Amino acid sequence: MTMRRKIYMTAGYNTVSLGTGRKEFNPKKPRPGIEHYLNEAGNATLKKTGGPKNVDEGVVGNFMAARYNKQGHLGAFMPMIDEGLRYKPSLSVEAACASGGMSLLTGMKSILAETADSVLSLGVEVQNSVKAVYGADILAGAGWYQKRKSGHAHFFPGQFSDRAGAYFKKFGRDQTRRAFARWYHNAIENAKLCPTAQEYENTDMNPQATALNTEPSPKMFTPHLTPLESSKVSDGASAIAILSEEGLEKTGISKDQAVEIAGYGHAVEDVTQDPEEPTRLDTMKSAIDKAFESAGITKDDLATVEIHDCFAIAAVLGVEALGLAPHGKGADYILEGKTARDGELPFNTTGGLIGWGHPTGATGVHMAVTLWEQLTGNAGEAQISIPSDRPYGMSINMGGDDKTVMAIVYKKAE
Amino acid sequence: MNYSERLQNVAVLGAAGKMGSGILLLTALEMVNLKLKPENRDKTYVLHAVDVSYENLDSLLKYIREQAVKKAEKNIVPLRQAYAGREDLVENQHIIQQYVRDVVDVIKPTIRLDQASEASLVFEAVNEDPDLKVKLYKQIDQNSSQKIWYFTNTSSVPIGRLNEEANLEGRIIGFHFYNPPAVQKLVEMIPAEKTLPDLKNFADSYASALKKVVVYAKDVAGFIGNGHLMRDALFGIAEAERLSKEKELPRAIYQVDKVTRDFMIRPMGIFQLIDYVGIDVVRFILGVMNPYFKDENLHSDLLDKLYDKGVTGGQHPGGAQKDGFLKYEKGRPVGAFDPDKNDYVMYDNISHQEDDELGDLPKGWMPWKKMIKKKTRKDELKDYFAALRQLDTKGSELAIRFGKNSKNIGEKLVSQGVAQSSKDVNTVLTTGFFHAYGPVNSYFD
Known part of the structure; x- marks a missing residue:
């Protein structure tokens, strides 16, 4: 899959990821709804790109507003953001936690198909409308409903706990749990550098020790994963402009403030099937391989990765899916500090799903915004240096238990 | 009568009070806990909530429902296992709702004291008035053909005195919850000199099922x-x-x-x-x-x-x-x-x-x-x-x-x-x- 037309992304914006950890979050008080988040993120991006006249179409990634907020038809919220968007095409897309990735993909496809020169891509989710115990029911929709009855109370934590348990058994529990703790440490360390992150105000001086001293509780949560090793329940939205060469010119934004999409890979696996091998993320690997091929690069060309660490075990398996470590050695790779912000290949530089937050439908777009910030030098305190000999960033956005994966390769536009 | 049988028919006196409502809640939860065990599925559990007015009882069930929801939300992992056989209950919310129904269903609110005579176990949490307590025990006993066991929540009245005056022949024990019973871990257990050994054993089992911290006190007014x-x-x-x-x-x-x-x-x-x-x-x-x-x-x-x-x-x-x-x-x-x-x-x-x-x-x-x-x-x-x-x-x-x-x-x-x-x-x-x-x-x- 070669890119028959250049695609740029720019003018990204993330709202705060609101939920436990943020000082302004109070579960007992009313909070903003999806309208607020769509408005904030949408308007921020519009402002930078010159307003609605520079938007040909809109797309909203969202997973389960229909249940979290009793709200469907999110595409039709686009003109609410700015009335200049009235009568322009807009739609919503869904692929569980990869809905944000699908929002990006839909925009990219419109550019590639030459049906649009500029797409406003949004992702949004407001999850704190229900307690986590009921949110687990909603999120379980990312799996096959026929399996819900036999599944864990915390359905997805349960699925990935099974994967963690299998990995423990095959490759050793202690070493893997130490890697989880290191991963958590990096997530918090990075989140503390990003003012919109849910864990921005975390005061733990030694998150690694905290995570190591927290044992999984099968009765309260899952047998092999602790809440610290899980992504958060979050409210938030992200927005980014997806543009053709012509579309970028119209906005007046200079190329060095944009990223170019070097390639992407999209892969889907049968949602009714259990994973073939619980210690591997095969669909993720397929999407990554496609993305590398499409961009004509290898793992050695990457400067940074945004990976879908909905659970720490997904990060370990993701490192292996990327080919950075052989099967069973992903934990070592993390433990050696290679994924830390000062490591060989910094991952999730603003905290990822565990540290920044995981407003499910927004996450894919949030990853794109983070990479756009890093590659164009707009990441503020969280900025890492991008080596000139390996200038690429990659986002890997996963829906369900390795069922839909969207991987995108970015580099600074020239 | 074993532990589970003893808990099949229970009454709480003063059930709408500060202490009584907590005791009612804990007992209802324990009864449902028993009922959810495979061997008890076919048994009926009855918990008489006895108080003096419908007005008092009115807000009681609201309290029980709210607390049962909280309990279920917290215990969703074991509850999913307990309801594994119910194919119609798929999501956590279905299971939580069913659990709350099950808890409320065992409770039979009433303003009639004679209901308590049906019970094999009576928790008494009425005012700290020895004469009132004795009067109630006597009245309940009179209408019952069985030898009812009494748990009194008194915090001061000697159990031996209640035993003597109500002619209970050792069928009473002091089981003093602290306020609020649903939260407070402590139970002061006060066997009277004549309290039946079987009743003592039952009280131990019940306290341990409720995960209480038990301190035994001698039967001296005021206890510890x-x-x-x-x-x-x-x-x-x-x-x-x-x-x-x-x-x-x-x-x-x-x-x-x-x-x-x-x-x-x-x-x-x-x-x-x-x-x-x-x-x-x-x-x-x-x-x-x-x-x-x-x-x-x-x-x-x-x-x-x-x-x-x-x-x-x-x-x-x-x-x-x-x-x-x-x-x-x-x-x-x-x-x-x-x-x-x-x-x-x-x-x-x-x-x-x-x-x-x-x-x-x-x-x-x-x-x-x-x-x-x-x-x-x-x-x-x-x-x-x-x-x-x-x-x-x-x-x-x-x-x-x-x-x-x-x-x-x-x-x-x-x-x-x-x-x-x-x-x-x-x-x-x-x-x-x-x-x-x-x-x-x-x-x-």
Whole structure:
């Protein structure tokens, strides 16, 4: 899959990821709804790109507003953001936690198909409308409903706990749990550098020790994963402009403030099937391989990765899916500090799903915004240096238990 | 009749009260817990919620539902397993709803006492009035063909007396929950001399199923909890009266309350605690206890005086603190009562002067709320009280007097055999009263 037309992304914006950890979050008080988040993120991006006249179409990634907020038809919220968007095409897309990735993909496809020169891509989710115990029911929709009855109370934590348990058994529990703790440490360390992150105000001086001293509780949560090793329940939205060469010119934004999409890979696996091998993320690997091929690069060309660490075990398996470590050695790779912000290949530089937050439908777009910030030098305190000999960033956005994966390769536009 | 059979038909008397509603909840949860076991699926569990009016019972089920939802949300992992056989219950929310229905379904609210005669086990949580209790037991027994077992939640009345007067032949045990029963881990268990061994064993099983911390007390009026609290309260009142020889009583009350809360790092000052329990209740319990202690006078004229003026403390129906010795705004004390003027003297007008007289808080002080969360609490308290003993202030002097007296009360409870050990006394105070340390310590020596 070669890119028959250049695609740029720019003018990204993330709202705060609101939920436990943020000082302004109070579960007992009313909070903003999806309208607020769509408005904030949408308007921020519009402002930078010159307003609605520079938007040909809109797309909203969202997973389960229909249940979290009793709200469907999110595409039709686009003109609410700015009335200049009235009568322009807009739609919503869904692929569980990869809905944000699908929002990006839909925009990219419109550019590639030459049906649009500029797409406003949004992702949004407001999850704190229900307690986590009921949110687990909603999120379980990312799996096959026929399996819900036999599944864990915390359905997805349960699925990935099974994967963690299998990995423990095959490759050793202690070493893997130490890697989880290191991963958590990096997530918090990075989140503390990003003012919109849910864990921005975390005061733990030694998150690694905290995570190591927290044992999984099968009765309260899952047998092999602790809440610290899980992504958060979050409210938030992200927005980014997806543009053709012509579309970028119209906005007046200079190329060095944009990223170019070097390639992407999209892969889907049968949602009714259990994973073939619980210690591997095969669909993720397929999407990554496609993305590398499409961009004509290898793992050695990457400067940074945004990976879908909905659970720490997904990060370990993701490192292996990327080919950075052989099967069973992903934990070592993390433990050696290679994924830390000062490591060989910094991952999730603003905290990822565990540290920044995981407003499910927004996450894919949030990853794109983070990479756009890093590659164009707009990441503020969280900025890492991008080596000139390996200038690429990659986002890997996963829906369900390795069922839909969207991987995108970015580099600074020239 | 085994444990599970005994719990198939139960009654709670005073079920809508502060203690009764908690006991009802815990018992309903335990009954559903049993019912969900495969071997009990076909059995019927009945819990009679007996109280005096429909108005009281009306809000009871609302409380039970809310609490059952919370319980289910917290226990969703084991609950999913318990309901695994129910194909129609798929999502957590389905299971939680079903659990709440199951809990509410066992409860049969009633204002008819004769319903209780159907039960094989009766929890009694009515007013602390020995005659009323005896009357109820007799009436229930009369209408029953079986030998009902009684659990009484009394905090002061000797169980042996209830046993004798109601002719129960050992079918009663003291099972004293602390408030609120659903949250408080402590249970004071008081077997009477004649309590049946089987009943004792059952009470142990029930307490352990409820995951309670059990402290056994000898059947002496007031047991351990009130045995300490009532004497501690009387000492607080006596201290205020002593100080009032040199100053107005509201100022003395302010000082004693502050010393017992802040200098002693307790959750509440002694006067706030009396108000919390209720001046009427404290007075009544003292009246129940006093005849049993020939060498002590467990009585306070000042309490009588306030009671006669209708100053009772206790809580409003919504849970808000009523004025008593102290006046409250948003649950915090803001004034102290002056019985001569029939009015409250506001703290704003007196606290500066009285605080100056008490002197600064010792080095290492922290509020009780912070102290109880400290893992290094023992060391912190040791250092703090060492600093307190070094100070030559009125505040530290009063604290030492109070601490020594509190220790004396504790040691006396042990020497009289009411408590089996000073450890038990300390457990009751730290668990049942949330104190940061037990009264039997060396902090004030």
